[in-house]
Amino acid sequence: MSESNLTIQEFVEQYAAGSKLSFQELDDLGLYPVPCDCGDWDCNGWQMATNNTPDVSELDKETGIVLMLKLARGAAGR
Numbered sequence: 415m416s417e418s419n420l421t422i423q424e425f426v427e428q429y430a431a432g433s434k435l436s437f438q439e440l441d442d443l444g445l446y447p448v449p450c451d452c453g454d455w456d457c458n459g460w461q462m463a464t465n466n467t468p469d470v471s472e473l474d475k476e477t478g479i480v481l482m483l484k485l486a487r488g489a490a491g492r
């Protein structure tokens with residue numbers, strides 16, 4: 415776990431910038447953020463998941479999908 419833990423929204427913003435995809439495009443791909451506890455040295459505490467990602471709780475999935483919808487609609491601000 416790195417020293418700079420991100421909020422879930424900061425993580426998605428960085429992911430979007432790094433992948434050069436818009437929030438809408440990420441949402442279209444079915445990607446959404448969920449907590450990650452893999453323990454990798456460069457893990458920032460989040461990962462992007464899809465419907466095929468194993469071991470995602472229903473609550474984490476719902477939270478991530480709702481955030482992606484808000485970001486895709488531009489409702490979450492920056």
Ligand SMILES: [Zn+2]
Pocket residue numbers: 450451452453454457458459460461
């Ligand atoms: Zn991780």
